[in-house]
Amino acid sequence: MHSGNGTLVDDPGSRSGETFQKLLLRLCAAANQGHDTQSLLRLFCQMTREFFQVSGSYFWQVVAPDELVGTEADGFMADEFRGTRLGLKTGASEVALESIRSRKTVYLNNVDLERYPMAREYRARSIMAAPLIISGEAIGAAVFVHGSDPAFFSDDLAAKATILAGQAAVALEMTRNLHLSEQHRRRAEALMSLALETSSLVRLPEFAKRFVSRVAGMLDAHAAALALYQDSKLETVVLEGSQGNDLALFGRLNVALSGLLPEHRQAIFSAPANELLGPVASALGWNDLTVARLPGTDGELVGLLCLANRGHAANQDDELLLQAIVGQASVALENARLFTRMDQANRHWLEIFDALSDFIVVHDEHHRVLRANRPLAEFIGVPPPELIGISMSALMSVAPDVAPRSCPFCRSDVEGRDEFVQPVLERTYLVSTSRVHASESESLQTIHVLKDITDRREAERRYRELFDNIQEGLFFTSPEGRFIEVNQALVRMLGYDGREELLQAEVPTQIYSSPERRRELTQLVEQRGVLRNYHETLRRKDGSLIHVLMNAFAVRDAQGRLTQYRGLMLDITDLKNFQSELQRERDFSSKILNNTQSLILVADTAGLISYANRRWYEAGGYQREQLLGRPLMELIAPTRRSAMQEALAATLCGQQVDNLELPVMRADGRTGQFSVNLSPMRDDQGHVSSIVVVMTDITDASMLHAKLMHTEKMAAVGQLVSGVAHEVNNPLTAILGFADLLMENPELPDAARRDLRVILQEAQRTKQIVQNLLSFARQMPPQRQAVQLNSILSRTIKLRAYDFSSHGVEVVEKYLSDLPDVIGDSHQLQQVFLNIINNAYDAVSETERPPRIEIETSTAGGFAEVSFRDNGPGIAQPDRIFDPFFTTKEVGKGTGLGLSICYGIVREHGGEIFCHNHQDGPGATFIVRLPAVSETATMSASAGVVER
Numbered sequence: 001m002h003s004g005n006g007t008l009v010d011d012p013g014s015r016s017g018e019t020f021q022k023l024l025l026r027l028c029a030a031a032n033q034g035h036d037t038q039s040l041l042r043l044f045c046q047m048t049r050e051f052f053q054v055s056g057s058y059f060w061q062v063v064a065p066d067e068l069v070g071t072e073a074d075g076f077m078a079d080e081f082r083g084t085r086l087g088l089k090t091g092a093s094e095v096a097l098e099s100i101r102s103r104k105t106v107y108l109n110n111v112d113l114e115r116y117p118m119a120r121e122y123r124a125r126s127i128m129a130a131p132l133i134i135s136g137e138a139i140g141a142a143v144f145v146h147g148s149d150p151a152f153f154s155d156d157l158a159a160k161a162t163i164l165a166g167q168a169a170v171a172l173e174m175t176r177n178l179h180l181s182e183q184h185r186r187r188a189e190a191l192m193s194l195a196l197e198t199s200s201l202v203r204l205p206e207f208a209k210r211f212v213s214r215v216a217g218m219l220d221a222h223a224a225a226l227a228l229y230q231d232s233k234l235e236t237v238v239l240e241g242s243q244g245n246d247l248a249l250f251g252r253l254n255v256a257l258s259g260l261l262p263e264h265r266q267a268i269f270s271a272p273a274n275e276l277l278g279p280v281a282s283a284l285g286w287n288d289l290t291v292a293r294l295p296g297t298d299g300e301l302v303g304l305l306c307l308a309n310r311g312h313a314a315n316q317d318d319e320l321l322l323q324a325i326v327g328q329a330s331v332a333l334e335n336a337r338l339f340t341r342m343d344q345a346n347r348h349w350l351e352i353f354d355a356l357s358d359f360i361v362v363h364d365e366h367h368r369v370l371r372a373n374r375p376l377a378e379f380i381g382v383p384p385p386e387l388i389g390i391s392m393s394a395l396m397s398v399a400p401d402v403a404p405r406s407c408p409f410c411r412s413d414v415e416g417r418d419e420f421v422q423p424v425l426e427r428t429y430l431v432s433t434s435r436v437h438a439s440e441s442e443s444l445q446t447i448h449v450l451k452d453i454t455d456r457r458e459a460e461r462r463y464r465e466l467f468d469n470i471q472e473g474l475f476f477t478s479p480e481g482r483f484i485e486v487n488q489a490l491v492r493m494l495g496y497d498g499r500e501e502l503l504q505a506e507v508p509t510q511i512y513s514s515p516e517r518r519r520e521l522t523q524l525v526e527q528r529g530v531l532r533n534y535h536e537t538l539r540r541k542d543g544s545l546i547h548v549l550m551n552a553f554a555v556r557d558a559q560g561r562l563t564q565y566r567g568l569m570l571d572i573t574d575l576k577n578f579q580s581e582l583q584r585e586r587d588f589s590s591k592i593l594n595n596t597q598s599l600i601l602v603a604d605t606a607g608l609i610s611y612a613n614r615r616w617y618e619a620g621g622y623q624r625e626q627l628l629g630r631p632l633m634e635l636i637a638p639t640r641r642s643a644m645q646e647a648l649a650a651t652l653c654g655q656q657v658d659n660l661e662l663p664v665m666r667a668d669g670r671t672g673q674f675s676v677n678l679s680p681m682r683d684d685q686g687h688v689s690s691i692v693v694v695m696t697d698i699t700d701a702s703m704l705h706a707k708l709m710h711t712e713k714m715a716a717v718g719q720l721v722s723g724v725a726h727e728v729n730n731p732l733t734a735i736l737g738f739a740d741l742l743m744e745n746p747e748l749p750d751a752a753r754r755d756l757r758v759i760l761q762e763a764q765r766t767k768q769i770v771q772n773l774l775s776f777a778r779q780m781p782p783q784r785q786a787v788q789l790n791s792i793l794s795r796t797i798k799l800r801a802y803d804f805s806s807h808g809v810e811v812v813e814k815y816l817s818d819l820p821d822v823i824g825d826s827h828q829l830q831q832v833f834l835n836i837i838n839n840a841y842d843a844v845s846e847t848e849r850p851p852r853i854e855i856e857t858s859t860a861g862g863f864a865e866v867s868f869r870d871n872g873p874g875i876a877q878p879d880r881i882f883d884p885f886f887t888t889k890e891v892g893k894g895t896g897l898g899l900s901i902c903y904g905i906v907r908e909h910g911g912e913i914f915c916h917n918h919q920d921g922p923g924a925t926f927i928v929r930l931p932a933v934s935e936t937a938t939m940s941a942s943a944g945v946v947e948r
Helices: 020-032 037-052 094-102 117-121 155-187 189-199 204-218 247-263 273-277 279-284 316-355 374-380 454-469 488-493 499-503 507-511 515-528 573-595 614-619 638-652 699-744 750-777 789-799 801-806 826-845 898-908
Strands: 056-064 067-075 085-087 106-108 126-134 137-146 223-230 233-240 268-272 288-295 301-308 359-363 369-372 417-424 427-437 444-452 473-477 483-486 530-539 545-556 562-571 599-604 609-612 657-665 671-682 688-697 785-787 810-814 822-824 852-859 863-870 912-917 924-931
Touching: 020 037, 020 155, 020 316, 020 427, 020 444, 037 056, 037 067, 037 137, 037 155, 056 094, 067 137, 094 106, 094 126, 094 137, 106 155, 126 155, 137 155, 155 316, 204 223, 204 233, 204 301, 204 316, 223 247, 233 247, 247 273, 247 279, 247 301, 268 273, 268 316, 273 279, 273 288, 288 316, 301 316, 316 374, 359 374, 427 454, 473 488, 483 499, 488 499, 488 562, 507 515, 507 530, 515 530, 515 545, 515 562, 545 573, 599 614, 638 657, 638 671, 638 688, 671 699, 699 750, 785 789, 785 826, 789 801, 789 810, 789 826, 789 852, 789 863, 822 826, 822 924, 826 852, 826 863, 826 898, 826 924, 898 912
Parallel strands: 810 852
Antiparallel strands: 056 067, 056 137, 067 085, 106 126, 126 137, 223 233, 223 301, 268 288, 288 301, 359 369, 359 444, 417 427, 427 444, 473 483, 473 562, 530 545, 545 562, 599 609, 599 688, 657 671, 671 688, 785 822, 852 863, 863 924, 912 924
């Protein structure tokens, strides 16, 4: 909300045919002609609405400390406004309230209709309010509303509104006081002599002095004083017949008189002076004192009349006479004050008259100058008083054919107003003429206001040039669908031969594809108020289509009625065709990228992913938000990220990297083996701006190759250990036999027996190792029959149940109740499960966490699956865990053959065994997968042969 107390400046392009100066003159003339309050307010609302060109002008009157009432209005909803009551605490009209409280003109543009419900009711887009102040009090506020322009009001308009409100307040107060004066006149006949003497005294200082002197003489008072309220403070303005007369004494008397008021509320009261005033009475030389309150016409106290040293107290006759005098004095005092304010207002009006930059001249019916403002006098080069009385033809010698006694600016003698453009001395002026009757006679006076519009005309010329030469098509259309104005660019754009031909075109049927389409567009404009960057397809004269980008808005009059649509069109047909072609190319490229079997990524130079094709979401299991913006390195398994880092660095240097085999992590945590190719993508300057990464899934081929290599290695190791085991088994048998014979010899010393027992124990351990080697190398097929894995697992766990419970190992068993049978050797499978469980037990025993082993059975694609999950430290080298003689245990605690034997048994059963470390926590999981028995099991499946 803005406060409009700025300096009044010229308003380029008047908002009304009647200028501001003429409006002030008309308002003064109306007050002088004796209008009553209501008609004066009605005239004020009408003239201000026409001057500001707003949708409504309204007057709120303060009827109570916390209530306003709508007294008069002109324009939109004027009848509804009259009689409307508004509480000052409701906040329904904050602009009017702020104006009254601050006693300043305020305005608000871009009105928030949700915040101001009353503004919404009156369709206000901009609001301005100016207070009417009388005797220092705001009696109401004039509110001006504009219904279409959200930025209508300005500091300049606010300054003019302040002046108009001040002039209206003076006129209202003068009207009201004249009415009250008429009432008091009848009551003052008994004091005609006093009235005759004081009626001619209209200036306040002279009136106060003569009044006090006259009253003191009438009531035989040797001393008297008159104190009046000035700015809410009691100040002594006249002091007669007293000993002291300095400023300090005046101040003390003001304080003493102010202290009397709360204690003495009578209209007239008398007492010894020292009782009423204290020490001030002695300083003044007052003995007795009679005080009369001076009420104003509105009942408020305006001052005190003091009569001293009368020699006696006031009797009843004195009080009656004093009451009559006080009544007369109140009227006369109000008139003196009113005259003073009117004189001040008149001087203020003259200052405004001379301060306006426009040239103003007033002449009579004989074309003689009555008044000219200072700017005009300075332009001519003489003082303003010297212009009074000269003829208008001599004042403004601008045309040689002007009659000697005529006015060059009077185009008609008809009473009213007239406007035209007149060149004067290489400048262009807008001449506004008004004719009014003088207040003291019926003679007609003519007011000419000359506004310099040279710069505005130049701006209009430049605007027209811009309008006609701009490349975008500009248009003004009527609500019915006719072009009102178009520029040449629109004529060319729509393929018409000329501007006149396009102006005759039917917009809904000839320009738009259908009348319904234009109706939809106009409805959007009315709903939104403005339409920005709206794509529309129009029809040229030859019937071809044109694509345009349209910006349009609706224009409304002061009553809110729609008058025009205005807008701008930009031809985007070529751009639209280019976009269509580009979109087709993009769709073609997108189909290629999304239908390839390779996984394709694009990363920036920082290694962040900016694009991923559809194959990543289908095969990789990722969501779009999981990939975009993610570092490319996070998709590579930690063990091979260094290789990926080297490849990225080489690609950023402009090199091509091909066939780099890397483990890539899928969304579910599983790892696949991929062949990765990295290619640099360069910008227009040849710098590497992005990296294209193409990944081909080689997981199955890699696994087959690894299994083949492992099988060949196992076969070679099996032949080796078979021969070694047989060679070692012969001497070992002799050692065990002779050791047993020696142990049976009773003559053997105890010390030797102890040593022999160690030899026998280690030989037995060596025998067990040899048996494991033979078992590992044995190529005999197991005994095959349908077995239930859940039963085998339960029996296996019972073998270690005591160790588990005694060492606090939690074993969780999750068996699928309808797990299908498998064809296999139950003893060999139990050996596999026991070996894995033993390894898990050893692993969880090495940590400080509560040990836990979880065993679960399930089905997966025709296989029965057993998983062993522990929370141990994990597997150090998962890729070597099934190699013969590889162990991570301490020396003497493992041979490295257990899992190799398990691997061979599972492979002989047509299954597979693999392991992995946990991604979401500590530990590892071993999975054994065996073919499930179907109802029509083939002979080869029963024999343990699995097709590859």
